[in-house]
Amino acid sequence: MSEKLLMKGNEALAEAAIRAGCKLFFGYPITPQTELAEYMAKQLPKREGMCLQAESEVAAINMIYGAASTGKRCITSTSSPGVSLMSEGISYIIGSDVPCVLVNVQRGGPGLGGIQPAQSDYNQAIRGLGHGDQHVIVLAPNSVQEMASLTGEAFDLADIYRMPCMILADGALGQMMEPVDFGAHTPREIPEKTWATNGHKNARKHNVVNSLYIAPEELEKTVLDRFERYAEIEEKEVKYDTYLTEDADIVVVAYGITARIAKTAVRMAREQGIKAGLFRPITLWPFPSKELKALAGTTKAFLSVEMNMGQMLSDVKLAIDCAKPVTHFGRTGGMIPTPDEILIHIKKAVGGDN
Secondary structure (H helix, E strand, O other): OOOOOEHHHHHHHHHHHOOOOEEEEOOOOOOOOOHHHHHHHHHHHHOOOOEEEEEHHHHHHHHHEEEEHHOOEEEEEEHHHHHHHHHHHHHHHHHOOOOOEEEEEHHHHHOOOOOOEEOOHHHHHHHOOOEEEEEEEEOOOHHHHHOOOOHHHHHHHHHHHHEEEEEEHHHHHHHOOEEEOOOOOOOOOOOOOOOOOOOOOOOOOOOOOOOOOOOHHHHOOOOOOOHHHHHHHHOOOOOOEEEOOOOOOEEEEEOOOOOHHHEEEEEHHOOOOOEEEEEEOOOOOOOOHHHHHHHHOOOOOOEEEEEOOOOHHHHHHHHHHOOOOEEEEOOOOOOOOOHHHHHHHHHHHOOOOO
């Protein structure tokens, strides 16, 4: 029987990373993810690993680049402004086809903003994490349990597809405490890392990890090869969850902590005779477009709910080919929506009273 531990989200993620075989952490403190780095600093030296506080986020991501090139499992964590500083290094990592796990425990912005929870880095994670033609896998947990279980999955996905995987959480999930079962994730089979720069003793060819290709034909081939992998990921690795969508007249689309609040609003709507349902993307990239489009054939409307000004809205519209009306409700700047507020917008979307 699995043992459950009561842990804070940031610490649960860190513990899950160590249990997944991560031995190396490089990062820089920033609220609201600092407990993750503190946990790594306390635990990794005791468990045959190393935690190093870099002089900046720029230094941290380049340390990750070097460590990841050896094939070792490594992780960095930061919060919103820190990801911006890491973006160049992330692009180099993508261009070199090396796996690692990136964690963004989001806070309000733009700029320094505030330290309260937000989901305003969606566009950055999905469309602008680094320069060039590229993607990273983006996982959005909605509980402390998923902060842990999706961390093991993130390492596996990164290794299988030789690319970074981001866990896009928020300050609420990082700070809240819930029971965690660390046996909930089943490890996947990982291919041998024959590409790694981990010494060869003349037993194989000399491996080089590099993202520089002077010949445009060669660079184009690497990009096209990478997009073939992306197509495989879109086919095999989409994750999502649904709640009461079978007969729903309106489907609320929400992810992360907002999806938990929206689920309560959906139950409240049902109690008032409104057939509402919830669709929760777990992979934000690849976005579960096919699965959401299937609901457009049965529901009458969609409501996108986020802690931002509507960054997922266009993905919802594209997924359903604008076949049904899509509206948005969001709070921003670190404000968290309430179930009552979401219920009001559910009623508006179905033509009811405020």
